[in-house]
Amino acid sequence: MELLNEIWQTVQRNKLRTGLTGFAVAWGIFMLIVLLGAGNGLINAQLLQTNRFLSNSMVAFGGWTSKPYQGMKEGRMIQLQQRDIATTDKEFKGTIDEVGAQYRVSPLVSHGSQYLYPQVMGVYPNHIRIDKVDMTQGRFINTIDIREKRKVLVISEKQAKELEAKLGDNINLGNFSFKIVGIYKEQENGQPYIFSSYTAIKGIFGTNSSDAGNIEFTFHGLDTENDNEAFEKKYRKRLNANHMVHPEDEGAIWLWNRHMQNMQMNKAIGIMRMALWIVGLFTLLSGIVGVSNIMLITVKERTHEFGIRKAIGAKPWAILKLIITESIIITTFFGYIGMVLGVATCEYMDATIGHTKVDAGLFKASMFINPTVGIDICIEATMVMIIAGTIAGLIPALKAAKTRPIEALRAD
């Protein structure tokens, strides 16, 4: 209590200096928290994007050959065939779990007087796991739909509204009547698909083409980037052989490996996190330098006063305690203010830009999701600041405590 009173007196005497020190401290903490919060917002938004897809999944598309092979020129268009699906299913059992396929068409979809031109995708039941379709009513495509080529549809809520259709209604795809068996919640970004059974769509709209659409499958056991690359190479070589394409040709079959993408994304996020921390810690460091600087000046300015105190009986420890306590109190108080302001700013960001969506015409995306920092990080940062402030105060304090009273009394 006595000590606090002493400190209060000196703080009162030096409002500007105390204010400036406090500002340096508060600013350091504030910037760290806001920076990390903003970074988290960006990272969370990215994660949300990637979390839409099952990470252990891959999609294969047909492309164009990029190398001449067996007398055929490059630039030949490759379409995946039914036998590619069979190859994928049978020859890679060790790695690939469930194989499905996508076949896309865009027929006129109508219900009564309402109509739409959406993309209709014939899929296998595994699609719901790979692309995370969020069902709100009914069910997704099942194995019986595939086996019996049932004319069923799963449409998005928005489409249901636009078509004025509900679960169980029959709507027309071109000239065929399909039954709505499920309704899902569409993603914010991208045009929503209408899902149907692969066999029905392929059977109705793709009979005169050998194109089997895209192949999608889930897999397991590919833990490292090397594993993934090796598998991709092997798989590509095998499919290339189906189409008489050079084994090394990477243009004929396109692979979209979500797992690989995920790993790269995680790496990028890791780097970003680290960069944010480094910048944040340097900001914090500037606060610490501010504190130590001010403490040095304070001690120098008060040397004469310490001399008086020593002459009348202050022990070195009493002087040390006085300076250190002042340093701790200033950093704690202003560190706390900085922390509170930082958290408040993060919350403000969350409440404002955290909910805005970037509208790119084709899709909408949140740039910022939950741009906040855990309270543990906030407290840790403040603790670091306080400890650093103490050390910063300790050096000049030790110097002041050691100065002999006659030297101190001589100082002005």
Next chain:
Amino acid sequence: MIHLENINKTYFGAQPLHVLKGINLDIEAGEFVSIMGASGSGKSTLLNILGILDNYDSGIYELAGTRIWNLSERKAAEYRNHMIGFIFQSFNLINFKTAVENVELPLFYQGVSRKKRHQLALEYLEKLGLLDWAEHYPNELSGGQKQRVAIARALITNPKIILADEPTGALDSKTSVEVMELLKNLNKEEHITQVIVTHDPGVAQQTNRIIRIKDGVIE
């Protein structure tokens, strides 16, 4: 009270300076002594050694029967606090503390409770006729008042000895006389041992014994 035997002190700078060359001095309890000498004679160094603010190279210094030699800063602070009261030429009051807070400070370092030391400080201020000025800051006081606050601060721990370094050096002649009267009365009525360093013969004249120091030795 004070026993000095062959005290030597040399400052080691660019050129070693032998300031005190074997000082022998005894001051009894209740004495009112002045130390006179020209500047550079070593009188301030002697006072610093007496006040345990500085150490000496060789010799014996006993204060109230306690050998003062090679003390840690902690121990020195304790001895200063309990045995010595300082009066400085430039008062050396802490200017962001009120008169009463300045007087209290030595007791703060003794760990005396806030209430008790405040009470005691007010008593001493009253004794020196400054009760009405207790809550004033040093910059609101005249030179004589400041020095009286400093005297109260020196007295409050009930020290063995008061050491005054040019106590009237910063005061006009009228207040100088007042302050000297005060110190003289403290000696006469309360038998407080005092050592006053001065170069003012007028001040020295009022003490009971004058010690003249020249070139580091007592004449």
